[in-house]
Amino acid sequence: MKLFQYIIRRMSWGALVLLFVSFFSFLVIQLPPGDYLTSYMARLEKSGMSIDNASMVALRHSYGLDQPFLVQYGKWFCRFIQGDMGVSFLYTEKVKVIILERLPATLLLSITSLLVIYLISIPIGIYAARRQYSVGDFLAAFFGFIGMAVPGFLLALILMWIAYQGFGVSIGGLQSPQFMDQPMSWAKAIDFMKHLPIPIIVITMSGTAALIRTMRATLLDELGKQYVTTARAKGLRESKLINKYPVRAAMNPIISSGGWLLPELFSGETIAAIVLGLPTIGPLLYRALLGEDMYLAAGCLMILSLLTIIGMLISDIILAITDPRIRLG
Amino acid sequence: MTGENNLLEVKDLKVAFNMRQGDVTAVNGVSFQLQRGKVLGVVGESGSGKSVSARTLLRIEAPGKITSGEINFCSPRHGEVALQKMNTTGELIRSIRWKEIAMIFQEPMTSFGPMHTFGNQITEVLILHDKLNKADALQKAIESLRSVGMPRPEKVITQYPHQISGGQRQRAMIAMALACNPEILIADEPTTALDVSTEAQILEVLAERQRTLNTSILYISHNLGVVANIADEVMVMYLGKVVEHAPVSELFSSPKHPYTIALLNSIPKIDKVYNGQRLEVLTGCIPDPYNHPAGCKFHPRCPKAMKGICEQTEPIQQAISDNRSVACHLYTSSINTNR
Ligand SMILES: Nc1ncnc2c1ncn2[C@@H]1O[C@H](COP(=O)(O)OP(=O)(O)OP(=O)(O)O)[C@@H](O)[C@H]1O
Ligand code: SF4
Numbered sequence: 030m031k032l033f034q035y036i037i038r039r040m041s042w043g044a045l046v047l048l049f050v051s052f053f054s055f056l057v058i059q060l061p062p063g064d065y066l067t068s069y070m071a072r073l074e075k076s077g078m079s080i081d082n083a084s085m086v087a088l089r090h091s092y093g094l095d096q097p098f099l100v101q102y103g104k105w106f107c108r109f110i111q112g113d114m115g116v117s118f119l120y121t122e123k124v125k126v127i128i129l130e131r132l133p134a135t136l137l138l139s140i141t142s143l144l145v146i147y148l149i150s151i152p153i154g155i156y157a158a159r160r161q162y163s164v165g166d167f168l169a170a171f172f173g174f175i176g177m178a179v180p181g182f183l184l185a186l187i188l189m190w191i192a193y194q195g196f197g198v199s200i201g202g203l204q205s206p207q208f209m210d211q212p213m214s215w216a217k218a219i220d221f222m223k224h225l226p227i228p229i230i231v232i233t234m235s236g237t238a239a240l241i242r243t244m245r246a247t248l249l250d251e252l253g254k255q256y257v258t259t260a261r262a263k264g265l266r267e268s269k270l271i272n273k274y275p276v277r278a279a280m281n282p283i284i285s286s287g288g289w290l291l292p293e294l295f296s297g298e299t300i301a302a303i304v305l306g307l308p309t310i311g312p313l314l315y316r317a318l319l320g321e322d323m324y325l326a327a328g329c330l331m332i333l334s335l336l337t338i339i340g341m342l343i344s345d346i347i348l349a350i351t352d353p354r355i356r357l358g
Numbered sequence: 359m360t361g362e363n364n365l366l367e368v369k370d371l372k373v374a375f376n377m378r379q380g381d382v383t384a385v386n387g388v389s390f391q392l393q394r395g396k397v398l399g400v401v402g403e404s405g406s407g408k409s410v411s412a413r414t415l416l417r418i419e420a421p422g423k424i425t426s427g428e429i430n431f432c433s434p435r436h437g438e439v440a441l442q443k444m445n446t447t448g449e450l451i452r453s454i455r456w457k458e459i460a461m462i463f464q465e466p467m468t469s470f471g472p473m474h475t476f477g478n479q480i481t482e483v484l485i486l487h488d489k490l491n492k493a494d495a496l497q498k499a500i501e502s503l504r505s506v507g508m509p510r511p512e513k514v515i516t517q518y519p520h521q522i523s524g525g526q527r528q529r530a531m532i533a534m535a536l537a538c539n540p541e542i543l544i545a546d547e548p549t550t551a552l553d554v555s556t557e558a559q560i561l562e563v564l565a566e567r568q569r570t571l572n573t574s575i576l577y578i579s580h581n582l583g584v585v586a587n588i589a590d591e592v593m594v595m596y597l598g599k600v601v602e603h604a605p606v607s608e609l610f611s612s613p614k615h616p617y618t619i620a621l622l623n624s625i626p627k628i629d630k631v632y633n634g635q636r637l638e639v640l641t642g643c644i645p646d647p648y649n650h651p652a653g654c655k656f657h658p659r660c661p662k663a664m665k666g667i668c669e670q671t672e673p674i675q676q677a678i679s680d681n682r683s684v685a686c687h688l689y690t691s692s693i694n695t696n697r
């Protein structure tokens with residue numbers, strides 16, 4: 030019952046946060062001088078064409094871009110909660126359709142990445158903490174610094190170069206061109222699996238490095254606590270007592286780390302995703318922001334925020350279930 | 359081992375910590391014997407090495423290391439064993455821990471893991487050492503909690519450490535320590551978190567254990583008053599050394615070492631009238647652990663220090679009667695200077 034109330038409370042907070050995010054993202058998108066039409070005109074002029082002022086004004090009016098900010102926001106928000114995210118200027122297509130097209134790949138990549146991060150960083154973090162200052166700990170720390178320091182896009186370029194040089198394949202996107210419009214088949218699935226490792230490595234690199242450090246530091250902290258000595262004094266086997274008591278306690282920050290990992294994962298390391306040509310939402314948002322395509326940008330931001338809020342909610346709920354101090358107050 | 363009734367014999371034990379700032383010898387040549395069914399009190403200021411000595415008996419002294427000495431234990435199942443030689447993660451020492459030597463830890467707030475119920479943590483030792491099944495272990499855990507005066511033990515076994523008070527947690531700790539009926543119970547300031555009446559109850563529980571099951575107790579405390587109540591013998595520690603060891607009544611009626619005398623003077627006595635007089639307080643504080651004074655470690659604070667002797671030669675622990683010993687030049691018949 031307490032847990033249920035907790036979840037309800039968390040969800041209302043999530044809704045409130047989303048409201049704020051929507052307002053401020055709309056505001057930020059409007060901040061740069063000009064709007065979609067000014068950048069559209071600039072592009073036309075570059076290619077030698079021009080457009081007269083009268084039709085500019087007419088266009089601006091028809092898009093509603095001449096209205097005050099709050100009116101634009103209000104209208105957009107009302108439509109948004111009814112599931113209508115407006116139309117993209119760049120793609121002349123419904124924002125919802127564009128985003129839905131990219132949602133499966135975004136979810137698949139980010140959730141797989143999250144699992145990969147946990148699977149790699151938790152055991153390594155435990156090892157590094159238990160063998161503090163050993164060669165293995167040193168190697169983990171070294172990998173950690175590299176992982177944090179090397180930007181994702183650089184890693185993407187290096188890996189693509191290696192794939193190209195070593196295997197003679199150009200690995201970009203998530204599919205080879207010949208499968209693009211094909212129905213699902215074994216060959217297509219295998220082709221897809223071949224494309225997966227590089228994006229996953231690139232996306233998980235910094236998160237894994239960060240989480241190894243978090244796990245190691247938290248576990249070291251727990252290992253020094255009295256209850257570990259108590260468990261040892263009770264005659265339990267060392268590996269058993271470590272896994273039962275301090276590792277269990279050190280899992281909490283790891284579970285809540287899902288919260289700060291997710292935004293990064295959902296946007297899929299935007300620059301790296303652009304380099305890799307991934308069909309995810311991150312690059313879409315980037316393009317929308319560059320082109321001052323405000324409805325598309327707002328739509329992307331809202332979906333990314335929504336995913337992040339849902340992810341944090343899930344991690345909070347898992348935390349509440351696993352930690353008696355939260356569950357029982 | 360000398361003496362029929364000796365359960366534990368510690369000889370010249372030294373335990374050191376390698377720290378970045380230098381080595382700290384927290385236990386610096388401690389010797390004592392613990393007899394079956396007796397209570398040995400250990401007193402001394404903070405940092406004198408009481409807890410480290412106690413943890414070493416269970417071989418959980420890490421990151422400290424035994425640098426010399428012996429710990430001989432008369433194990434009921436393994437015969438006479440030398441604890442100092444054991445592998446600290448080995449099968450043998452693990453079977454002795456808690457089943458034969460159990461310990462009540464000083465820090466009640468953090469002695470239990472935060473993520474498991476008391477039921478889980480107490481039954482754990484019963485399942486491990488007494489090979490009980492879960493249901494029997496739970497029953498035994500409830501009994502054990504009840505025996506230390508825990509209210510509503512059936513409820514407590516379903517609870518987590520953060521749900522009960524520090525005092526109740528300490529009772530749970532004591533219940534857990536007694537659950538497997540150990541031969542030796544080490545109680546490291548078991549009543550610091552408790553109010554006076556609870557403290558009295560706990561002392562009674564321990565005293566009863568000693569009477570009925572002949573459990574030997576190593577009782578560590580700052581509080582000489584408590585020790586006077588429960589102990590048969592008292593060992594006074596200062597900077598990792600035993601400075602005086604005596605039967606409890608003799609220690610209180612005729613303390614020998616100036617440090618013991620100072621400790622006794624610093625506890626208020628009800629029958630003494632302090633008309634405006636201040637209590638005598640030990641002056642100065644424990645010296646830097648990295649830099650012990652030469653000669654007698656107590657000489658900078660000792661009111662009876664003898665110039666030319668005390669700051670030069672370290673007194674050794676010497677018997678002054680059948681059952682008493684003291685480490686002080688005042689009681690050394692011939693001072694053998696090594697310079
Ligand atoms: N884990 C450790 N690492 C380094 N040094 C330690 C450690 N534990 C204890 N020591 C050293 O051992 C000395 C003795 O500590 P110990 O805990 O035995 O004192 P104590 O007599 O139990 O004091 P208290 O009455 O405060 O409990 C301390 O001064 C400290 O320098
Ligand atoms: S040896 Fe000297 S300094 Fe040390 S306690 Fe005895 S009298 Fe005091």
Ligand SMILES: [Mg+2]
Binds near residue numbers: 409410
């Ligand atoms: Mg202590």
